[in-house]
Amino acid sequence: MFSDKDIARFRAETDGVQKVIHFNNAGASLPSNIVRDTVIDFLKEEATIGGYEIQMKRADELDSTYDSVARLINAQSKEIAIVENATAAWNAAFQAIDWQEGDEIICNRPDYASNYLAYLHHPKKPIIKVIPNNENGDEDLEAFEKLFSAKTKLVSITHMPTNSGHLAPAEQIGEICKSKGVLYLLDACQTVGQYPIDVEKIQCDMLSATGRKYLRAPRGTGFLYVRESVLPKLTPYTVDLHSATWTGEQTYEIREDARKFENWEGNRANQLGLKVAADYAYEAGLENIWQRVQVLATQLRDGLRKMEHIHLQDQGIELGGIISFTVDGMAAPDVMFWLLDRGINLSWNGVPNTYLDMTAKGLKEIVRACVHYYNTEEEVSLFLKAIEELGS
Structure with a gap:
């Protein structure tokens, strides 16, 4: 304390x-002041020597952002992608799944609008099942287990919703998902930086988060975690010369780590601010x-x-x-x-x-x-x- x-x-x-x-x-x-000053100082230097030049000069420092974020949630740096916000992270994971007609999603009642809209908007029109709540407002885990079928492709859980302090039982849900062999995506937008997230205890396969909320990082930052064993099963919806390599006139290779969900361009000052914020929270x-x-x-x-x-x-x-x-x-x-x-x-x-x-x-x-x-x-x-x- x-x-x-x-x-x-x-x-x-x-x-x-x-x-x-x-x-x-x-x-x-x-x-925190150190996050603010880190971003401002980087931008000043960027304006002085050039954007690409400062990125090369401070490449090791920028690259250590992945280590800092991974340490915060007990993951590996190769399992982390740095993106602009939680919705971008969540969609990168969701859209990378091999959806087929008749596939099912199980979500919880406090699911966030952007997530649910993605279910509705997807061209394969997955079937959506919602976990009922107990009288106390928590997810009914017995009812949850009964929602699974041979067509269940994904369990998508909002850890803490935007409209209340409700904390979903992410660890218990993870145990059930693992026993069923079903992918588990956790929207931790409101809990990273507030709650002690451990992806090994939660057993989620994917996790999306933002920087600007409880992590106290700059706006325009977020990250995606994808478990190493799951990475080969997910194909990014879009690729560019950062996430893939053009190897021939008709060939290309997608990178193997989580950075395959990133694109080339990004706000490097904010990325460094995210690193400092992650370190600040971890040390606190x-x-x-x-x-x-x-x-x-x-x-x-x-x-x-x-x-x-x-x-x-x-x-x-x-x-x-x-x-x-x-x-x-x-x-x-x-x-x-x-x-x-x-x-x-x-x-x-x-x-x-x-x-x-x-x-x-x-x-x-x-x-x-x-x-x-x-x-x-x-x-x-x-x-x-x-x-x-x-x-x-």
């Missing part, structure tokens, strides 16, 4: 906390981060629970740093702007973000407050005081 001295250091290394109370960490966290300790997030989230939920005009909307036994709620007589966007005027950042979600989960809960929209380890108990108290004013 972090000490008060640790929190003070994290805040001293994050200039943004002096300006705002930032509870929009599930949208984009405040980066993901177990420590997760404990701190849960302490602050519990304080915030407990405070909201006491207010008659507030209705918490999170469901599940284990909850993370995304706190979703509604306010009597006030639209979610209006709540966001009201708080923004008072120096408090948060966001809101509507039905299209997580259609299945929102409609199952009978919700049209939710307010989303998302704490991180650099936030403080005092900030939570100020937030609760502001929310209380809405009911007066």
